[in-house]
Amino acid sequence: MPKNTKVTQREHSNEPVTESVADLLSLEHPMDYKSSQMSMGLSPGSTAPVKALLPSPDPDAEDGRPAWNNKLEYILAQVGFSVGLGNVWRFPYLCQKNGGGAYLVPYLILLILIGIPLFFLELAVGQRIRRGSIGVWNYVYPRLGGIGVSSLMVCGFVGLYYNVIIGWSIFYFFQSFQYPLPWAECPIHRNGTQAVVEPECEKSSATTYFWYRQALNITSSIDDTGGLNWKMTLSLLVAWIMVCLAVIKGIQSSGKVMYFSSLFPYVVLFCFLVRGLMLKGAVDGIAHMFTPKLEKMLEPQVWREAATQVFFALGLGFGGVIAFSSYNKRDNNCHFDAALVSIINFLTSILATLVVFAVLGFKANVMNEKCVVENAEKILGYLNTGVLSRELIPPHINFSHLSSQDYAEMYAVIKTVKEENFAQLGLDPCILEDELNKAVQGTGLAFIAFTEAMTHFPASPFWSVMFFFMLINLGLGSMIGTMTGITTPILDAFKIRKEILCVVCCIIAFLLGLLFVLRSGNYFVAMFDDYSAGLPLIVVVILENISVAWIYGTKRFMQDLEDMLGFRPYSFYFYMWKFVSPAVLVLLICATVIEMAISPAGYNAWVEAEGSDRFQSYPPWALAMAYALIVVAMLPLPIVFIARHFSLISDGSNKLSVSYRKGMMKDISNLEEQDEQRFILSKNPSEAPSPMPAHRAYLGPGGTQEMTNTNYGTSTKTGYQNIGSPESEL
Numbered sequence: 001m002p003k004n005t006k007v008t009q010r011e012h013s014n015e016p017v018t019e020s021v022a023d024l025l026s027l028e029h030p031m032d033y034k035s036s037q038m039s040m041g042l043s044p045g046s047t048a049p050v051k052a053l054l055p056s057p058d059p060d061a062e063d064g065r066p067a068w069n070n071k072l073e074y075i076l077a078q079v080g081f082s083v084g085l086g087n088v089w090r091f092p093y094l095c096q097k098n099g100g101g102a103y104l105v106p107y108l109i110l111l112i113l114i115g116i117p118l119f120f121l122e123l124a125v126g127q128r129i130r131r132g133s134i135g136v137w138n139y140v141y142p143r144l145g146g147i148g149v150s151s152l153m154v155c156g157f158v159g160l161y162y163n164v165i166i167g168w169s170i171f172y173f174f175q176s177f178q179y180p181l182p183w184a185e186c187p188i189h190r191n192g193t194q195a196v197v198e199p200e201c202e203k204s205s206a207t208t209y210f211w212y213r214q215a216l217n218i219t220s221s222i223d224d225t226g227g228l229n230w231k232m233t234l235s236l237l238v239a240w241i242m243v244c245l246a247v248i249k250g251i252q253s254s255g256k257v258m259y260f261s262s263l264f265p266y267v268v269l270f271c272f273l274v275r276g277l278m279l280k281g282a283v284d285g286i287a288h289m290f291t292p293k294l295e296k297m298l299e300p301q302v303w304r305e306a307a308t309q310v311f312f313a314l315g316l317g318f319g320g321v322i323a324f325s326s327y328n329k330r331d332n333n334c335h336f337d338a339a340l341v342s343i344i345n346f347l348t349s350i351l352a353t354l355v356v357f358a359v360l361g362f363k364a365n366v367m368n369e370k371c372v373v374e375n376a377e378k379i380l381g382y383l384n385t386g387v388l389s390r391e392l393i394p395p396h397i398n399f400s401h402l403s404s405q406d407y408a409e410m411y412a413v414i415k416t417v418k419e420e421n422f423a424q425l426g427l428d429p430c431i432l433e434d435e436l437n438k439a440v441q442g443t444g445l446a447f448i449a450f451t452e453a454m455t456h457f458p459a460s461p462f463w464s465v466m467f468f469f470m471l472i473n474l475g476l477g478s479m480i481g482t483m484t485g486i487t488t489p490i491l492d493a494f495k496i497r498k499e500i501l502c503v504v505c506c507i508i509a510f511l512l513g514l515l516f517v518l519r520s521g522n523y524f525v526a527m528f529d530d531y532s533a534g535l536p537l538i539v540v541v542i543l544e545n546i547s548v549a550w551i552y553g554t555k556r557f558m559q560d561l562e563d564m565l566g567f568r569p570y571s572f573y574f575y576m577w578k579f580v581s582p583a584v585l586v587l588l589i590c591a592t593v594i595e596m597a598i599s600p601a602g603y604n605a606w607v608e609a610e611g612s613d614r615f616q617s618y619p620p621w622a623l624a625m626a627y628a629l630i631v632v633a634m635l636p637l638p639i640v641f642i643a644r645h646f647s648l649i650s651d652g653s654n655k656l657s658v659s660y661r662k663g664m665m666k667d668i669s670n671l672e673e674q675d676e677q678r679f680i681l682s683k684n685p686s687e688a689p690s691p692m693p694a695h696r697a698y699l700g701p702g703g704t705q706e707m708t709n710t711n712y713g714t715s716t717k718t719g720y721q722n723i724g725s726p727e728s729e730l
Contacts, residue, residue, distance in 0.1 A: 065130060065326075066251055067327050068251060068255060068327055068328065069252075069255060073255040073256075073259070074327070074328060074337075075340065075341065076255075076258040076259060077251070077254065077255060077324050077480070078324055078337065078481075079262050080476075080477025080480065080481065081315050081320050081321070081324065081481025082313060082341055082481075083262070083265070083344070083474065084477065084478035085446075085471065085474055085475055085478070086309070086312060087313065087345070087348050087352050088356070088446070088471070089356075089445040089446050090309065091309060091313070091349040091352065091353060092352060092445075093445065094305055094309055095289065097305075098299075098301075098302040098305060098306070099292060099293040100288070100291045100292050100293055101291065101292035102292035103306065106297060106302055107306045107310065107346075110303070110310045110584070111310050111346060113580055113581065114307065114311070114576075114584050114585065115311075115314055115316075116338055117573055117576035117580075117581055118314075118541060118544075118545065119314045119321065119341070119342055120334065120335060120338035120339075120573065121544065121548055121577060122316065122321040122322050122325070122544070123325045123334040123337055123338050124325075124334050124335075124557075124560075124561055125322065125548065126322035126323065127332055128330065130326045130327075130330070131488075131489075132319065132322065132323050132326060132491070132492045133147070133151045133152060133323065133485060133488075133489050134148030134149060134489035135489060136322055136326075137544070137547060140547050140548060140551070140552050141551045142644050143645060144551070144637075144640070145644065145651075146636035146637040146639060146641060147543050147544060148319065149640065150536060150540050150634055150636045150637055151318060151319040151540050152485065152486055152489055152490075153536075153632065153633050153636065154318065154540065155320070155482050155483075156486060156509075157528060157532035157629060157633065158482060158528075158533050159479060159482045159486070159509060160509055160512055160516070161516055161525045161532075162478065162482065163236065163240060163243060163475070163479055163509070163513060164232075164236055164239075164513060164516040164517065164521070164525055165443075166239040166242075166471075166472055166476065166479065167238070167239040167517070168443070169446075169468045170468075171231060171235040172215070172447065172468045173465065173468040173469055173472060176461050176464035176465045177461065177465065178461065179460075179461050181454070181461060182214070183206055183207045183210035183451055183455065184206060184455040184460070185206050186198055186201035186209060187201060200213060200608055200611050201611070202611070203611025203612070204611035204612060207447075207451045207455070208448050209611075210451075211443070211447045211448055211451075212606045215231070215447070216229065216232070217519050218520070218606045219519045220605060220606065220607060220608060221616065222520050222523040222524070222605070222616075222619065223520075223619055224519075225519065226518060226519025226520055227519060228514065228517060228518060228519075229517050229518065229521065232517040232521070233517045236514075240506045240510045240513070241506075243476065243479050243483060244502055244503060244506040246261075246476065246479075248498070248499050248503070249498070250487075250491075251324075251327050251484075257476070260473070261476045261477045261480070262473075264469075264470065264473050265473050266351075268467065268469070269348075269351050269352060269470070270351075271466065272358075272463070273351065275457070276354075276355055276359050277358055279358070279359070280362060281361045281362045281363075281365030281432075282358040282359070282361045283361065284364065284432060284436065285361015285364060286357050286358055286361060288357065288361065288433070289357040300591070304591045304592075304595070307584065307588050308588070308592075311538065311588070313345055313349065314341075315481060316537070317537040317538075317541040317544070318481070318482060318485050318537070319485030319486070319489065320484050320485035323481075323485050323487075323488035323489075324481065331564065331565070331566065334565070335561075356445070356450070359453045359454075360436070360449060360450075360453065362453060363452060363453035363456070364432055364435035364436045364438075365435075366453075366456050367435050368430055368431075368435050371428055372402060372403075372404055372407045372430050373402075374428075375427050375428055376402050378425070378427060379393075379414070379427070382425065388414065388418070392413055392414055393410060394406075394409060394410065394413065397409070397410055407430055408429075408431075411429060411430070414427070443522075446471060483502070483505070487501055487502060523603045526603050527622065530626070531626045531627070531629045532629040532630075532633060535592050535593070535630055536633035538585060538592060539589065539634055539637070542582060542585040542586065542589065545577060545581050545582050545585065549577040549578050549581075549582065550578075555574075600615075600617060601617065601618050601623055601626060602615055602616050602617040602618055603615070603616060603618065
């Protein structure tokens with residue numbers, strides 16, 4: 001018997017023989033155990049029973065890690081996480097602002113160059129290593145293990161304020177069960193026999209007043225906290241209870257929730273699209289939306305905003321994508337999943353854009369007609385008082401049935417004749433295009449513009465209930481992914497019941513989230529949205545890309561994918577991961593830093609006396625808080641790197657999850673048992689096939705040069721593969 005076998009070493013040595021974790025992990029590849037044969041005098045096609053001598057045919061099922069019930073649950077979870085509120089109220093705004101249909105060109109190009117490749121990368125590493133964000137990057141390169149910690153912290157920051165938005169939607173949802181809708185008209189105060197319209201509402205609009213005063217009861221500056229808003233505090237509590245119930249059992253509970261929360265928004269969007277297309281002016285809105293302004297494509301700002309939207313639309317860097325994919329079997333086709341989810345996300349953005357601008361086109365027509373009526377009354381007053389001569393009015397114009405075209409003609413004549421005194425008349429042009437160009441996004445779109453449009457719908461309470469229920473479900477799907485990105489790494493590292501962990505996380509998050517339900521809380525939501533997730537996430541993703549492509553090695557990663565998927569991914573991904581995506585991400589980081597440097601740091605404060613918002617700079621303490629969010633989110637990156645470089649902390653090899661250790665112990669036991677049984681049968685192990693599949697020769701992206709791993713995973717310094725240079729071990 002050869003001297004280097006395990007059994008022989010145990011027979012002739014008192015030293016314990018162990019295998020490093022890296023040795024085991026580097027050899028973990030899916031195989032058909034049923035088709036492997038041990039050389040015991042059997043013919044290759046023999047079917048003699050040898051199952052007792054082989055490892056379990058499904059190691060994924062026995063490592064103790066939860067798994068998705070079916071592929072549909074997993075796809076819906078990824079779709080629910082990636083398709084969120086940004087698809088409804090951010091993408092349409094960017095599309096209108098940056099050239100209409102022309103904006104789709106840079107968006108699609110960047111989706112192909114950075115979106116799909118990086119999404120595929122996150123799916124692949126999560127599925128291959130079967131751990132959360134912290135465990136994955138500890139495994140790939142321990143010194144950059146801070147990537148997972150930073151990702152977890154960003155998830156925490158985003159989850160805090162994102163659930164507040166769900167709370168706002170819950171408040172509006174319950175307010176929608178009344179007719180007329182409470183934001184349909186300005187409140188009227190009685191002063192004896194005289195009725196007085198609320199001045200703040202009169203200066204703004206009914207929906208704007210309801211949002212700022214009735215819902216938020218907002219203060220005039222971030223310095224004035226104003227105390228808790230109890231209506232929003234209760235709404236936030238309900239939101240966190242919903243999230244906690246959805247994730248308390250892990251993917252076993254969240255997977256079931258996703259059947260509804262991921263699919264219901266599409267039902268509502270299609271209903272709104274059909275209803276919106278039946279409204280007057282809907283075609284005007286859609287035509288305005290998709291009319292391409294090709295000159296916009298030459299502006300760098302358009303490409304920067306398209307890259308940022310691609311980045312956040314797919315949920316890159318949050319850890320939720322990795323966490324969800326870690327519950328897959330290792331032979332799942334994650335390449336197909338990446339393309340499918342990315343395409344669904346893009347088509348959802350297009351669908352939401354059609355809905356938004358069909359409704360806003362209707363609203364623009366309503367507001368334009370209102371403008372025509374109000375200004376026509378002014379002109380009649382001037383005619384009756386002799387300020388204007390009746391000869392200025394074209395004979396075919398009928399004031400009782402005045403169209404927009406008639407008013408435009410009359411307006412042009414009056415402006416030409418009364419050129420010197422025209423400004424004193426106070427007439428508005430009432431141009432439909434101007435109404436359509438009033439771009440709104442975020443809360444301004446959902447809680448002001450869209451709600452105002454729905455007040456003009458027949459059966460407006462029904463549509464309002466549907467709309468805000470859709471927002472709740474969109475937000476819930478994203479929050480489930482965010483919470484999974486937080487809890488999965490913790491459950492991998494510590495032996496703790498997931499039910500207890502979820503409840504504790506939700507309680508802590510609710511208490512910290514009270515900051516956002518102060519009367520000044522909307523200003524803090526805007527601060528966290530601007531600073532906590534932008535730059536830190538881009539840094540996290542570029543380090544993910546560098547870890548895999550340049551430290552672990554792109555060719556080695558492609559080999560892993562081939563062994564895992566059973567086919568070699570397109571060489572397109574090799575070049576994207578290796579060169580294009582890192583270059584684009586570096587440019588995006590530079591553009592983001594420049595944008596932050598040249599743009600004044602501030603917020604839009606609501607001025608009650610004027611009935612409008614006004615930009616204000618952050619006070620010093622708020623500015624320090626904003627930049628602290630960036631620093632705190634990225635701080636784990638240098639701390640972990642320095643600590644592991646100088647061996648101040650472990651590289652994480654002793655922090656393998658309980659389920660992972662259990663699976664590896666079974667593998668070790670099975671390997672030793674096979675060695676012993678081969679020894680008993682007096683067969684040389686070299687004559688029998690290995691229970692682990694041999695590495696197949698990998699042809700590089702060009703397909704002409706054979707690449708082999710000669711030192712694949714043989715380091716015994718740590719439990720993880722210690723890689724010194726990008727391609728040194730190929």
